[in-house]
Amino acid sequence: MVVHEQRQFLVNATDATMAWLRLCVVVLTGAALLATGAGVSIESFPWAIVIVVAGYAAFTSLPSTHRYHLPYLTRRFAVILDLTFITLLVLVTGRSESPLIALYMLPLTVMVLQHGIKLGAYYCLGASVLNALIVSWEPSHSPSWLVHLGLLWALFFVLAYQSRSVDTREEKARRRDEFSALQRAAAAPMHMGDISTVTEAVLMGALGPARCCYAAMFLYDERDATFTMCYSLSSDGRFEQEPVHVKPSDILFRVLYTRQPASIPDLSSTRRSRSSILHQAPIVSATLTPMVAPGARSIGVLCLGRVENHRASQHELRFANTLAMQAATAIHTAFLFEEAAGTEAAKEADKLRTQLLGTVSHELRTPITAIQGFASSLKYADELNIPKEMERDWIDEIEANADRLRRLVTDLLDLSRLEAGALRMSLDWQQVDDVIEEQQGNLEILAGGRNLVFQTSPSLPLVRCDGERIGQVLRNLVENAAKFSSAESNLVVGAERFEGGVRVGVLDEGTGIPSEKLDKVFERFYQVEGTEFRPQHGTGLGLAICRNIVEAHGGNIWVESSVGHGSIFYFTLPSPTGRS
Amino acid sequence: MSRVLIVEDEPSILKLLSQNLALRGWDVVVATDGQEGLTQARNMYPDVIMLDLMLPVMSGWVVLKHLAREEILAYVPVIVVTAASREEDERRARGLGAADYLVKPFTITEMLGRISALVPARA
Numbered sequence: 001m002v003v004h005e006q007r008q009f010l011v012n013a014t015d016a017t018m019a020w021l022r023l024c025v026v027v028l029t030g031a032a033l034l035a036t037g038a039g040v041s042i043e044s045f046p047w048a049i050v051i052v053v054a055g056y057a058a059f060t061s062l063p064s065t066h067r068y069h070l071p072y073l074t075r076r077f078a079v080i081l082d083l084t085f086i087t088l089l090v091l092v093t094g095r096s097e098s099p100l101i102a103l104y105m106l107p108l109t110v111m112v113l114q115h116g117i118k119l120g121a122y123y124c125l126g127a128s129v130l131n132a133l134i135v136s137w138e139p140s141h142s143p144s145w146l147v148h149l150g151l152l153w154a155l156f157f158v159l160a161y162q163s164r165s166v167d168t169r170e171e172k173a174r175r176r177d178e179f180s181a182l183q184r185a186a187a188a189p190m191h192m193g194d195i196s197t198v199t200e201a202v203l204m205g206a207l208g209p210a211r212c213c214y215a216a217m218f219l220y221d222e223r224d225a226t227f228t229m230c231y232s233l234s235s236d237g238r239f240e241q242e243p244v245h246v247k248p249s250d251i252l253f254r255v256l257y258t259r260q261p262a263s264i265p266d267l268s269s270t271r272r273s274r275s276s277i278l279h280q281a282p283i284v285s286a287t288l289t290p291m292v293a294p295g296a297r298s299i300g301v302l303c304l305g306r307v308e309n310h311r312a313s314q315h316e317l318r319f320a321n322t323l324a325m326q327a328a329t330a331i332h333t334a335f336l337f338e339e340a341a342g343t344e345a346a347k348e349a350d351k352l353r354t355q356l357l358g359t360v361s362h363e364l365r366t367p368i369t370a371i372q373g374f375a376s377s378l379k380y381a382d383e384l385n386i387p388k389e390m391e392r393d394w395i396d397e398i399e400a401n402a403d404r405l406r407r408l409v410t411d412l413l414d415l416s417r418l419e420a421g422a423l424r425m426s427l428d429w430q431q432v433d434d435v436i437e438e439q440q441g442n443l444e445i446l447a448g449g450r451n452l453v454f455q456t457s458p459s460l461p462l463v464r465c466d467g468e469r470i471g472q473v474l475r476n477l478v479e480n481a482a483k484f485s486s487a488e489s490n491l492v493v494g495a496e497r498f499e500g501g502v503r504v505g506v507l508d509e510g511t512g513i514p515s516e517k518l519d520k521v522f523e524r525f526y527q528v529e530g531t532e533f534r535p536q537h538g539t540g541l542g543l544a545i546c547r548n549i550v551e552a553h554g555g556n557i558w559v560e561s562s563v564g565h566g567s568i569f570y571f572t573l574p575s576p577t578g579r580s
Numbered sequence: 581m582s583r584v585l586i587v588e589d590e591p592s593i594l595k596l597l598s599q600n601l602a603l604r605g606w607d608v609v610v611a612t613d614g615q616e617g618l619t620q621a622r623n624m625y626p627d628v629i630m631l632d633l634m635l636p637v638m639s640g641w642v643v644l645k646h647l648a649r650e651e652i653l654a655y656v657p658v659i660v661v662t663a664a665s666r667e668e669d670e671r672r673a674r675g676l677g678a679a680d681y682l683v684k685p686f687t688i689t690e691m692l693g694r695i696s697a698l699v700p701a702r703a
Contacts, residue, residue, distance in 0.1 A: 358664070362634065365663035369685035370592035376688040377600050384603050394599075397592055 028103065049092050053085045079123055082107050087130045101131065101148035105155050112159040124156045177209030178319050185326035188334075195219075196231065196241055198334045202327045203233035206304060209319065214283045214305035217291070217327065218244065218252055220298050227252065227300065232281070244277060251276045251288065252301045261289040261321055263312035278303060285310040287317065289324035293332035302327060359525045363408060363540065367401040374398045404539070411541040415524070418548035425466040425552050432460055432470075432495045432502045432573065439471045446479045447491050455494035463502050463573040469549045470573070476542040477506040477569050485510030485566065501555070501574040512563040521559060522547045546571070582699050583607040585626035587617030587643065588661065589635050593684075597630060597661075600688055601695075614638025618646055621653055628699050630682075633662040633673070644676040657698040661686075 086107075090098045104127045112120035128149050135145055184205035188198045199217050206215040216232035227246040233239050246252055251273055255262050264286045267273045278286050283305030291299040302324040312320070374394040381391055417423040433456035444452055474493065481491050489509040496503055513521060525540035550557040550571045561567035584606050588594040598608045609624050611617035614635040621629060629647070633640035640660065647653045657679035662669070670681045680694050 358666075361665065362663040365665075365684040366590050366593065369663075370590075370596055372685045373593070373596040373600075373688055373691075377596065380688070386603065390599065397595065401592055 024106070028100075049085075049088050053089065056081065056085065076119075079107075079111070079119060080126075083123065083126045083130065087127075087134070090131070091134060101145055102151075104152050108152065108156060109159060112156065112163055117160045117163060120156055120160065124153055127152060174209055181205035181209050181323060182326055185323060185330055188330040194338065195331060195334045198330050199231040199241075199327075200233065200239050202323075202330055203231065203239070206302070206323055206327075207233065207235055212283075212287075212304040212306045214281060214303075214307075216281065216303045216305070217300055217331075218246065218277075218303065219300040219331070220256060222298055230277075234282070246277050247275070249275070251278070255288045255290050255301050256298055259290045259292060261287065261317050261324075263287045263317065265311040266309050278305070281305060282307070284308055287312040287320050289317070289320045291324045291328035291331070293328040297328075297332065299328040299331050356524065360412065363525065364405070367405040367408070370401040371398050371405070374401075408539045408541070411539045411545060415541055415545050415548065418545065418552065421552075423552075425469055425549075427464040427466055427553075429462045430465055430467055432456070432463060432465075432504060433458070435465070435467050435470050436474065436493060436495060436504075438467065439474050442471070442475055443478045443493065446475060447482050449487060450482055450485065451488070451490045452478075453490060453492045455492060457496060460495060460497060460502050461500075461575040463575045465553055465573050466549075470553075473546045473549050473571065474504070474506070476546050480542060481506055481508035481510065481567075481569070483510075484508065489566075498572055499574075501572055503570055503572045505568050505570045507566065507568045509566040512565055512567055513559065513561040514563055515561070518559055518561060522557065581605065581607045582627040583609060583624060584695070585609045585611065585617065585620055585624060585629045587611045587614065587620075587629065587635065587640070588632045589613060590632070593632075593661075597691070600691075604692070612636075614640060614643045618643055621647065621656070622650070625652065626656060628695060629656055629658045630661050630695075631658055631678075633660060633664055633669075641673075641676065644673065644678060648677040659694060659698065 086100070086103050089103065090100050104123075108120055108123055111123055131145055131149060182205075185202045188201040203215040203217065207213070213235040214232065216230055218227045219229045219231070220226070221228045227244055229241060230244040231239070231241045249272070251262065251264070264273050264278075266285060267276070267279050267283065273279065278288075281303075285306050285308065287304045289302045289304075291302055293299045302320065304320055374397050378391065378394055380386075414423065436454060436456060440454065478491065478493065485491070485508045490507075491509075492505070492507040494505050494507070496505075522543045524544045547557050550573075554574050555572040557569070557571040559567055559569045584601055586594060586597050586601075586608060588597065588610070589612050594610055594612065598610055602608045609620050609626060611620045615637045617629075617631065617635070618638065620626075631640050631643060635643070640662070644658065644660075647656070647658060654677070658677065659680045659682055660673045660678045661682045661684065662673075663684045665683045673681055679698055682691065682694055
């Protein structure tokens, strides 16, 4: 199979054109015979020649012939057949006076333009020798055949000149395209970090100079020994990336393991290429090159595909190879970038953890210091003659700080369980105003004599929530609101229909929060700087806990505030049935 | 009578320090944030300053830097009283001119010992 694919056969779209041309030659000859046909009977020799040539022409003009039989019909062999048949035609239609000598020009044109000057020269030479032989056997001949051959050579030189200048122009354009593609691939990782943009840039560069309509990269994972992703770009500009599953028998693996480029002129020609994943792509022929990064790391396979039959030339293979190498380096760099970013993120998380640990230890040390300090002070009470009220006050302090410590530990545990997702909400269908009503007593105590107003509407949709946890959120919010507002101010707790669910708001007329700090208040241990009040009973965790509970219900929590006028904390509880 | 300035934002700790020192005959001046602490230091010229590091408005670190730049205050011993227990914090604080570094939690005896070591000739 492999040998079959790698030999240079006449399997090309241009050969089909040649075959059509042959058909034209036959038809023209038939017409010429009919026109001069006096005295040529139907069973005579010239007709037999014409029929043989017609058979040959028809045979080669069928596309399937090229696919299955032409291994035996190489380009050179076809040229010899063409020459022979045309010479035979010349022979039977009047030898040196035959106008059919002009027929040599048709295949010549195609040959020079499509297969190169060298083959054209051989063809001309062959035609000249054959005609000279024919004429040399003829006793009397007219000199018109010399004119015909002269014209043939003239045509050859014109075509040769034309094709050479076209070649140079195209060569220059291709070099330019190739250079810019390689440059693009080399520059890809400089500006953009992530792999998909890098691959897109490389593939975009590959489409132009390779003259293909489809370029794809199959990325390979050395650890799992599988292809993981396919990034592809079609000439209509559609960039796709999708995970792939490539069978071990696929041709991609062969290219990857042997590290040898492969050109498949026709994907449907062999069973192996038919079963390949490439056969699912909108292409007929493919050039595959392995992508190897520094350190001999296999990155994947680069595929350049065309919609027509095409065997890659040595030059095209070399270019594809260089591009694949460059692309491999680019992707390798992108991988390294990603890895580095991952390490950076891990470092950042580590730093945050250390910071949190520092804050927690600070928050724990303060009440412990107070407890230990006041307790050890009390030991000197008699010695220093401390008044009874002060002694009493110190004991109160010890109690208050012990309580603060207890709350801190409870909150920390709650928060860490919430964040780890270990604290399950026991969700029930509930009316939000029932939950609020249940908490009314607690909330009034927390409001500490401030004017607490409840505003709920009776037609709220049912929501699925954990009543106890939502109660905790309400208590935290009201406690918070009371802490930051003066003793005679108003507090409002309200609930309303909101986007198909329920929105609960807690309003205060307190100090307010500057707009740039609005998001930060929900962070652990965050306290708005510059506030005069340092809460004695706050743990700095209340709002973080609220956020976690609300988010565990699928809701949102946020705050709207204006400095000096107060704040409103909102949270939402979505209701699956509330859209009615 | 020696004068002590306590800069501390935690009311409990402030009460603990100030009452204990006052009972032992110190003239106590208090401040609850860094800015106020610096102003009090300039006004009262204390014999010793007890300074928390985590303070609102102006942090203890900044206060330390300011104190080191003042002509007379640069010679006033500063005891840093903090929950920051890491060694590098202590090194940094001492580098900024702190005379002593007292980590919370501490006992009253320890606190009194440190302060009298710095201000031996008190009233």
